[in-house]
Amino acid sequence: MWIFYAPFVTYWWWNSLKSNSLFYFCKVNPGIKFGGFTEYSKFDILKQISPEFVPxxxxxxxxxxxxxxxxxxxxxxxxxxxxxxxxxxxxxxxxxxxxxxxxxxxxxxxIDFPFEFGVFYAKMPNENSGEILSITGKEFLQLESDGILTLRNFIAENTRAFFRKDYLLKKFENELDIVHPKGTKILLEPVGNHNRGTMFYDASDLISEKLTQKINEISEGIDRFYYGRFDVKAKSIEDLKNGKFIILEINGANSEATHIYDPKYSLIQAYKEARRHLDIQFQIARNQPKNYSDKEFIQIILKRIF
CATH class of the missing domain: 3.30.1490 (Dna Ligase; domain 1)
Known part of the structure; x- marks a missing residue:
């Protein structure tokens, strides 16, 4: 991931000069510590949301x-x-x-719903409503048996399982050499994250007026929140489009536009989309008040690196 963003170092420096702030992105959500870039409480954000939308x-x-x-x-x-x-x-x-x-x-x-999405939202502070910039769909790592392949072989051969091989071999140690009936589905990873074998795809075609309206309503209740990604689950595609979903968590300034990892995207397309999201982050953050310490932020980043 960090290799992908290396070309944006010059972009970051240029934005820092224009905003007179090295860490301008920490100003994008003044109601969240460091704007939700690091060291912020996700529980504190969830507490501000109506119980009907959170587990x-x-x-x-x-x-x-x-x-x-x-x-x-x-x-x-x-x-x-x-x-x-x-x-x-x-x-x-x-x-x-x-x-x-x-x-x-x-x-x-x-929440045992079959569909999980990352809904990326942004709102200019001086505007009454925001917009959904993109939606990422998530396809979890699972085996659909062909009646021949064992789970052990699937884990060994599937590139999406590469970083979780040892974990999966231990987790399913009693089932590794069983050949399941054809069509049997076994969910290997219930957590929708790239490093857990989840495949991301661009689901931005699901953006709808009702979904945007509901995300706007929820965002209004979160203290000075203008930019970030809602990780949600829904019972169906139609439910999501109609604004019926459950929020697992909300990410702030560190949110990544994960739909760029859709296998259909070329590298140029991915860079264009990442740049579009980061441009909006800069526009929101540049005139926001600063409510954090540069020294504290640097100390935290250095601690994480070393």
Whole structure:
């Protein structure tokens, strides 16, 4: 991912000069710490949304505080996190015991809807409503048996499973050499993230007036939120277009326009789309008030790098 964005370093410097701020992107959402670029609480954002649009969600400061486990399955993830790191669906007490993170966790009801999307939203601060810039559809990593291939062979041969081979081999160790009946579907990864084998595709044709209106209504309730991606689940395509969905989380300034990873996109198309989104981020951020410390931001970034 970082290699893809390397050509944007010059673009970042130019925008920094125009806005007189090296970290102008941290101003895009003044109501969120660092604009939602890093070290921001996703739970604090979810708390500002009407319960009808979010799963049952709780925050625990320490794993040991969660003594009365919810009904399985449920989701656990870091409150401050990104790119699907340590996001897990907990199916048993043993899963919970083995979950690695210990502090500042979000516990969330598992939403078993078949469709998941990333809805990218932007609004100019001086305008009454915003727009949906793009929608990413997500195709989860799963085996659809041909009646011949074992799960072990599928994991070994599927390029999307490459970075999760060891994890998947352990997770399905009792099923690896079973040949399932033809047509049987086995979901290997229930978390919709690129590094978990999810394939992203451009679903921007699903943008509708009703969906845009609903996203605008929800965004109005979030303190000074102007730019970011809603990760949502829906029961059907039509439900999404009609503004009926559940929000899993909202990402801020660090949001990526993930529809650019659609296999149909050429490299030039991907760069054009990434630039379009980043141009809008700059236009929103350049005249926003600064409410963060450059020193603190630099310290956090250096800590993450080293």
């Amino acid at each position: 049952k969600t709780d925050f625990i400061s320490n794993k040991t505080d969660f003594k009365n486990l919810w009904e399985f399955p449920f989701v656990v993830k870091p409150d401050i996190g990104e790119r699907g790191v340590n996001v897990e669906v907990i199916h048993s007490v043993n899963d919970w015991i083995n979950y690695p993170s210990q502090e500042n966790l979000i516990i969330q009801e598992f």
